[in-house]
Amino acid sequence: MSVRVGGDQIPEVDTLEVKFRLFDGTDIGPIRCSTTSTVGMIKARILAEWPKDKNVVPKVVSDIKLISAGKILENSLTIGQCRQPLGELPGGAITMHVVVQPSLAKSKTEKSADGMPKKSNCSCSIL
Template sequence: MPEEDLVEVKFRLYDGSEIGPFWYSPSSTVGYLKEKILAEWPKDSKLNPKAVNDVKIISGGKILENSKTVGQCQMPFHELQKGAITMHVVVQPAVAKTKAEKKIDEAERKSICSCSIL
């Protein structure tokens, strides 16, 4: 594939550090980018994602969907710039409720008053 068809992308992490830049095919998916980010994630970071779904990529003010391609994420003004596209990366791990929290939630639902005065 000719180099002119490739897109240069770098990732800015939540703490200001960067991963990349790397060259990707315009047909590469955001899910693939997330896998590469996990592989390159700094080991000394305070917050480490455990899975691809813990990573959110933001470009142009929008959170990118895993099924979108790099080519779809390019901004129209990208041709004016001669450099890498910077995408922001945040970690948003899935929060699982503990058993105690679930019991509290269920108890609150059971003790709701449902009186009606006519």
Template structure:
């Protein structure tokens, strides 16, 4: 890979800690970045993403789509010499139901009658 084809990225987690900086090819996709983030995620965190769809990347105020390349995501500020692009990471785990959870409409309904009088 030619040196000018590499872009240095740092990923800022929700608690302010970082993963990286790591150099990526400008042809790398956002899905590839998310895979790398999941593999390098600190195991001491309370929230740990398990799949690519649990992670959202935000760059320059935009949520990045999985099929976009790093070159498409780079803002004009990324063209600064020796600049590191910081992307923010948001974790939104997919909602899976556990056996102990009950849906609201499955809970017993309480019927109470109001006995208030407004004069």
């Protein structure tokens, strides 16, 4: 049996169902991906399917970080290399987390109108 993905026939054995959890808990997908698709290719697809109603929107593929099993995935790895065989449910989708992290060069040059560096609105509390 095979599945049609983007005009290509891919044997179902060589595909995985992956959903991508965004920072606010919403998901993109599940998307059926070939195990030979690279992380870079998947990031481009996530960028294309990014919900338009979000406050934080990546501008380029390099702004997106994919995390699976606690590891940031490298663009050159294939999805098949990134999956963890333990903990997968038969017929279930693999969940990868998506983090938007704008490039460092851009954020270093950002300054507010008065010349002071831009301040972060984040705070953490450890109880």
